[in-house]
Amino acid sequence: MNASVGFIGVGNMGTAIIKGLAAQNIQVHGCDLDTAKLETLRQEVGLKPEATPKALVQHCRYVLLAVKPQHMASVLEDIAPELTPEHCLLSIAAGVTMARLKELSGSRCPVVRIMPNTPALVGAGVFALCFDDKSLDDERREFIRAMHKPLGQVHELPEKLFDAFTSVAGCGPAYVFYVMDAIVEAGVNLGLPRAQSTEIVKALFSGSAKLAEEGGLHLAELREMVTSPAGSTIRATMHFDRMAMRGTIVDAVREAYDRNVELG
Numbered sequence: 001m002n003a004s005v006g007f008i009g010v011g012n013m014g015t016a017i018i019k020g021l022a023a024q025n026i027q028v029h030g031c032d033l034d035t036a037k038l039e040t041l042r043q044e045v046g047l048k049p050e051a052t053p054k055a056l057v058q059h060c061r062y063v064l065l066a067v068k069p070q071h072m073a074s075v076l077e078d079i080a081p082e083l084t085p086e087h088c089l090l091s092i093a094a095g096v097t098m099a100r101l102k103e104l105s106g107s108r109c110p111v112v113r114i115m116p117n118t119p120a121l122v123g124a125g126v127f128a129l130c131f132d133d134k135s136l137d138d139e140r141r142e143f144i145r146a147m148h149k150p151l152g153q154v155h156e157l158p159e160k161l162f163d164a165f166t167s168v169a170g171c172g173p174a175y176v177f178y179v180m181d182a183i184v185e186a187g188v189n190l191g192l193p194r195a196q197s198t199e200i201v202k203a204l205f206s207g208s209a210k211l212a213e214e215g216g217l218h219l220a221e222l223r224e225m226v227t228s229p230a231g232s233t234i235r236a237t238m239h240f241d242r243m244a245m246r247g248t249i250v251d252a253v254r255e256a257y258d259r260n261v262e263l264g
Helices: 012-022 035-045 053-059 070-081 096-105 118-122 138-151 159-170 172-189 193-212 219-226 232-242 244-262
Strands: 005-006 028-031 062-065 088-091 111-115 127-132 152-156
Touching: 005 053, 012 028, 012 035, 012 118, 012 138, 028 035, 028 053, 035 070, 053 070, 062 070, 062 138, 088 096, 088 138, 096 111, 096 127, 111 138, 111 159, 118 127, 127 138, 127 159, 138 152, 152 244, 159 172, 159 244, 172 244, 193 219, 232 244
Parallel strands: 005 028, 005 062, 062 088, 088 111, 127 152
Antiparallel strands: 111 127
C-alpha cells in the first residue's frame, strides 16, 4: 500500500482537493455514486475510479471522507473491517468529532479532522487541520500538511477550536458574499448598471483583501486611510455604528458557532 489518497465522495470540496493533489503528482482514487463525475476526473487529472469504498481502502493509505455527516456512520461501518494501523482517515464532515470517527472506525487507524472553505475551489482556501490523535506519526502529519498547502492557508488547531474556525472561516465566505451582494444592490440603487456594479464590487473586495495582506497595516489603520474628516466615508461608517453593525456581525458569527456546537 503506497501513499495514494482515496476520496469517498467527490463533490465540490473533494474535487478541489483532488485537483490540488494531482498537481503534486500524488495518485488519487475516488468512489462516488456519480460515476460520470469520476470519469470526468479520470480524464482531467488521472483519478482512478473504484467500484466500492472497500476497494478504495484496499488501494489507498490515506482515505478522505468527503460525505455528508448523516452518511458518515454507514460509510465507516462498511469500510472499518478493511482498515489497518497503516491507514489514516481524514474527514471534512462538519460536526463529526474525532471521538465519533474513532468509534465508528473501531479505532483501527489514526484519524484527522479537516475543515476547508469554498475558496479552496480556486486555490485560495483556508484549512484547519486537527492532529490531536496521538497515534498519528510525523510522516503522516507532514504528508497531510503538504497535500493542503497548494490550496491555500493551513492552520493546525486543536479540536476544541474547530467550531470557532468553522464559524469564522467555514461560514465566512457566505458573510462576505452577503455583504458584496448588498453593496452591488446599493450601486444599482444609485444608478450603476448591475453588471458593472458587480464587477466594481468584486474588484473592490479582491483589491482590499490584497492590500490587507500586503500592506503591513492593522485593519483599523487601513480603514482610517480612507476616512477623511467630515467626508463621505466617515458619514457611512458612523451610520454603521448607529446601526450596531459591528455587534450584529459578532452576534451573527456567535449564532453560527452555537449551531455548530448543536450539530456536533
